[in-house]
Amino acid sequence: MERVVVSMQDPDQGVKMRSQRLLVTVIPHAVTGSDVVQWLAQKFCVSEEEALHLGTVLVQHGYIYPLRDPRSLMLRPDETPYRFQTPYFWTSTLWPAAELDYAIYLAKKNIRKRGTLVDYEKDCYDRLHKKINHAWDLVLMQAREQLRAAKQRRKGDRLVIACQEQTYWLVNRPPPGAPNVLEQGPGRGSCAASRVLMTKGADFYKREIEYFRKALGRTRVKSSVCLEAYLSFCGQRGPHDPLVSGCLPSNPWISDNDAYWVMNAPTVAAPTKLRVERWGFSFRELLEDPMGRAHFMDFLGKEFSGENLSFWEACEELRYGTQAQVPTLVDAVYEQFLAPGAARWVNIDSRTMEQTLERLRQPHRYVLDDAQLHIYMLMKKDSYPRFLKSDMYKGLLAEAGIPLETKRRVFPFTWRPRHSSPSPALLPTPVEPTAACGPGGGDGVA
Amino acid sequence: MAREECKALLDGLNKTTACYHHLVLTVGGSADSQNLRQELQKTRQKAQELAVSTCARLTAVLRDRSLAADERAEFERLWVAFSGCLDLLEADMRRSLELGAAFPLHAPRRPLVRTGVAGASSGVAARALSTRSLRLEAEGDFDVADLRELEREVLQVGEMIDNMEMKVNVPRWTVQARQAAGAELLSTVSAGPSSVVSLQERGGGCDPRKALAAILFGAVLLAAVALAVCVAKLS
Numbered sequence: 223m224e225r226v227v228v229s230m231q232d233p234d235q236g237v238k239m240r241s242q243r244l245l246v247t248v249i250p251h252a253v254t255g256s257d258v259v260q261w262l263a264q265k266f267c268v269s270e271e272e273a274l275h276l277g278t279v280l281v282q283h284g285y286i287y288p289l290r291d292p293r294s295l296m297l298r299p300d301e302t303p304y305r306f307q308t309p310y311f312w313t314s315t316l317w318p319a320a321e322l323d324y325a326i327y328l329a330k331k332n333i334r335k336r337g338t339l340v341d342y343e344k345d346c347y348d349r350l351h352k353k354i355n356h357a358w359d360l361v362l363m364q365a366r367e368q369l370r371a372a373k374q375r376r377k378g379d380r381l382v383i384a385c386q387e388q389t390y391w392l393v394n395r396p397p398p399g400a401p402n403v404l405e406q407g408p409g410r411g412s413c414a415a416s417r418v419l420m421t422k423g424a425d426f427y428k429r430e431i432e433y434f435r436k437a438l439g440r441t442r443v444k445s446s447v448c449l450e451a452y453l454s455f456c457g458q459r460g461p462h463d464p465l466v467s468g469c470l471p472s473n474p475w476i477s478d479n480d481a482y483w484v485m486n487a488p489t490v491a492a493p494t495k496l497r498v499e500r501w502g503f504s505f506r507e508l509l510e511d512p513m514g515r516a517h518f519m520d521f522l523g524k525e526f527s528g529e530n531l532s533f534w535e536a537c538e539e540l541r542y543g544t545q546a547q548v549p550t551l552v553d554a555v556y557e558q559f560l561a562p563g564a565a566r567w568v569n570i571d572s573r574t575m576e577q578t579l580e581r582l583r584q585p586h587r588y589v590l591d592d593a594q595l596h597i598y599m600l601m602k603k604d605s606y607p608r609f610l611k612s613d614m615y616k617g618l619l620a621e622a623g624i625p626l627e628t629k630r631r632v633f634p635f636t637w638r639p640r641h642s643s644p645s646p647a648l649l650p651t652p653v654e655p656t657a658a659c660g661p662g663g664g665d666g667v668a
Numbered sequence: 669m670a671r672e673e674c675k676a677l678l679d680g681l682n683k684t685t686a687c688y689h690h691l692v693l694t695v696g697g698s699a700d701s702q703n704l705r706q707e708l709q710k711t712r713q714k715a716q717e718l719a720v721s722t723c724a725r726l727t728a729v730l731r732d733r734s735l736a737a738d739e740r741a742e743f744e745r746l747w748v749a750f751s752g753c754l755d756l757l758e759a760d761m762r763r764s765l766e767l768g769a770a771f772p773l774h775a776p777r778r779p780l781v782r783t784g785v786a787g788a789s790s791g792v793a794a795r796a797l798s799t800r801s802l803r804l805e806a807e808g809d810f811d812v813a814d815l816r817e818l819e820r821e822v823l824q825v826g827e828m829i830d831n832m833e834m835k836v837n838v839p840r841w842t843v844q845a846r847q848a849a850g851a852e853l854l855s856t857v858s859a860g861p862s863s864v865v866s867l868q869e870r871g872g873g874c875d876p877r878k879a880l881a882a883i884l885f886g887a888v889l890l891a892a893v894a895l896a897v898c899v900a901k902l903s
Contacts, residue, residue, distance in 0.1 A: 231779040239782060251698060251784040308783045309696035309767050317763065322752065358845035359745060360752040363679070367686035374791030382784045383693060 224312060227285045230261065237261045242289060242303055247378040252289060252303040259299045274299055282403045283313050284393035292388055305382070311390040313404065319394040322357060325350045327391055329365035342397050458503060462496055471625045485625055488512050495622040502610055505602040517618065521609050529566035530597050530605070533559045537594035541587055552585035570596050670729055674746050677722040681750070684715040685757045687796030692764045696771040697783035705773070705811045707793035708764060714797055715757055716821065722750055723832060730836045748843045751832060758825045765818050774809040
């Protein structure tokens with residue numbers, strides 16, 4: 223864009239310049255919108271429409287600004303006068319507009335207009351006052367001095383420079399509601415949004431009604447309920463989080479002792495107590511932990527319902543496996559679990575079974591979803607509570623041990639903090655529990 | 669008294685920075701010339717001198733441990749304002765370096781942007797250097813050497829800022845500004861009339877001027893009519 227603007231300045235081949243006539247002062251170097259459009263169309267051999275669009279882009283980025291209506295940054299292909307922006311104020315990515323500069327500009331405007339700023343500018347002013355309060359003396363000093371320096375110039379120059387600055391800040395801090403040209407947001411759905419419906423026919427309204435009807439039917443959860451669920455989640459998981467409540471035997475990142483990772487490996491013979499407790503939180507936790515799943519499988523074997531879990535695992539494999547395997551897997555699953563008289567027949571209700579058998583004719587990845595969900599809910603409601611109450615689980619809990627903390631060394635310079643360093647999220651309280659006394663020694667390390 | 673001295677130096681630096689900012693605005697535009705570049709050079713040299721002396725003075729005061737708490741707070745405020753001013757100066761210097769390189773004057777690679785600013789800026793430079801008026805005649809290829817010097821000076825100022833931050837540690841969040849929001853309105857009674865008139869002109873309303881002109885014209889017309897009637901009566 224800068225090259226285009228500069229080539230417009232060529233005295234022979236550039237845009238024709240006129241003068242702007244205010245009552246007493248005459249300011250040169252004004253151009254009309256139509257001249258700009260014509261020049262662009264001629265130089266780049268494009269149609270008038272495209273030249274108009276290109277000119278509008280130039281105006282929106284602040285390279286040319288309108289003289290009569292400075293707040294509407296668009297190019298009108300008629301006699302409205304425009305002027306070029308000084309290179310200092312060209313939009314450049316190397317120097318994004320700084321808060322301090324904006325504060326100085328607002329202070330200057332405040333002085334000039336005796337306190338009557340536009341609403342959003344007043345908002346920005348107050349916010350900046352809070353944000354960069356420490357530099358506010360500098361802001362006011364600079365604002366006053368810049369105004370005094372500007373007085374040394376002719377009136378025409380002063381006007382032009384004021385307009386230039388105003389345009390720069392209109393582009394860099396657009397008023398609310400105006401599109402921010404400098405934003406580089408994700409350009410999603412731009413083609414859909416630009417399809418403007420000229421006539422809103424009956425179809426349009428039918429679609430709207432359907433959409434709103436569906437929206438009414440959506441389940442909504444009250445935020446108080448959400449927050450309670452969140453609090454209970456945090457309360458339940460608090461002791462299990464290594465950052466919040468320290469990890470035993472010791473934080474490997476601090477003490478260079480990776481016993482913690484060895485003890486909590488996915489498949490380990492003796493899971494820790496915390497881990498076994500976690501299996502009781504929800505069925506999903508149990509299934510996601512390999513050791514948990516293995517023990518659950520043993521339990522189901524004792525109850526003679528192991529085929530449920532096997533079926534569920536097979537469905538998972540189908541969903542997440544490769545596309546090439548899908549037909550063979552579907553057949554295998556059917557043979558083993560779903561066919562009447564199969565070796566490990568799963569107990570699905572008749573309606574789901576009918577639908578699944580229908581869909582098996584055209585097998586794809588998600589063809590067993592309904593059946594899988596049914597079995598999952600069955601296990602969750604039926605077998606899982608029994609598992610938690612069973613002797614097997616209680617035995618696992620009793621066996622699982624809490625790892626000991628690594629002993630403190632005798633020599634001071636090899637002391638390591640017992641627990642992980644205090645989380646920055648925890649506010650320091652004057653009355654600290656004994657568990658947190660350990661991290662006090664770790665401050666020197668942190 | 670050290671505080672008054674520091675304040676005076678800071679005011680001087682502030683004035684020079686504002687004038688420098690004002691001059692840099694016009695680089696690359698229609699008012700760009702070798703004279704402008706020379707004025708820029710003189711202004712920034714003055715600014716640098718002031719900055720060095722302020723820096724030395726403030727550093728000496730703030731490193732003195734035996735300072736009372738409220739005096740220390742006062743000097744910290746001055747320090748924050750000074751470092752902000754120096755940051756502004758450095759940013760302006762960098763921008764003027766880039767703009768000067770993009771719009772060289774001696775062998776014009778590209779024509780200057782016609783921005784409508786046509787007057788001389790010697791008044792601004794004179795204000796910066798605190799002299800009554802300034803008459804400069806720069807040679808044809810002033811800006812070439814100037815750019816090299818400017819580059820060196822930018823680096824120097826950058827180093828000065830780094831040294832400042834190393835020597836004195838003033839956390840910004842502990843400094844509370846003296847002036848409240850909107851304090852600039854209380855002391856600017858004199859700045860009002862001329863700017864108000866110019867803004868009205870700019871807005872295109874122009875009504876008071878037009879009304880005045882209309883009244884004058886009407887009065888002249890009435891006088892002419894009265895004279896004509898008298899002449900007609902007499903003859």
